[in-house]
Amino acid sequence: MAKAIIxxxxxxxxxxxxxxxxxxxxxxxxxxxxxxxxxEYVDHMIQSVKENGPYMVLTDYFALMHARPGEGVNKPGMSLLVTKQSVDLAGKPVKIFLIMAAVDNTSHLKSLQKVMSVFMDDHSYQTILAGNRQQIITLLKKSEVAK
Structure with a gap:
């Protein structure tokens, strides 16, 4: 079986x-x-929002957190935090924090495309937003098998 996206x-x-x-x-x-x-990478993500505003909030309640590729990144990866109560990110309410770490400008694009296809599906998005960890794990595993 392929490695899960997250x-x-x-x-x-x-x-x-x-x-x-x-x-x-x-x-x-x-x-x-x-x-x-x-x-260092975490500091860069936070600093980027402080300098540039909430541009990482892509849609309601969803932030794709990242910083410049390579700076503080040892290898590509992603992690996910879902908060049941929304948090204000520079004026935008967020419940889903997807951390994306990239080593360069292109190597992460396939995995980003896979994970975004899950988040762009309304049913899947609502499942993630509901914040049931086991359902999220099952959803992400299923999406990997379907690819």
Missing amino acids: SEDEIQVVDHVPDWTAAVKMASVPLIRAKVITN
Whole structure:
């Protein structure tokens, strides 16, 4: 079986977080533990929002968090944090924080396309938004098999 787009260890669901920076830090923990990214990358993501606003919020409640490829990234990876209560990210409510780490400008595009196809499906998106961790894991595993 192919490796899941986002592994079970990289998926977290919590009731709430104090603010969006805490959410980004929490969402990054699985990637830091696995040495996919460093704290430098987390700092770059936070700084990018502070400098450029909420451009990473792609749709209602969904933020694709990232920074420049390579800076603090050891290998490509993704992690997911779903908060049951929305968090204000520079004026936009967010419940889904998808962390994307890329080593260059192109190598992550296939996996990003796979994961975005899940998020763009309304039923799948609502499942993720509902915040049931086991259902999210099952959904992401099924999507990998279907590809």
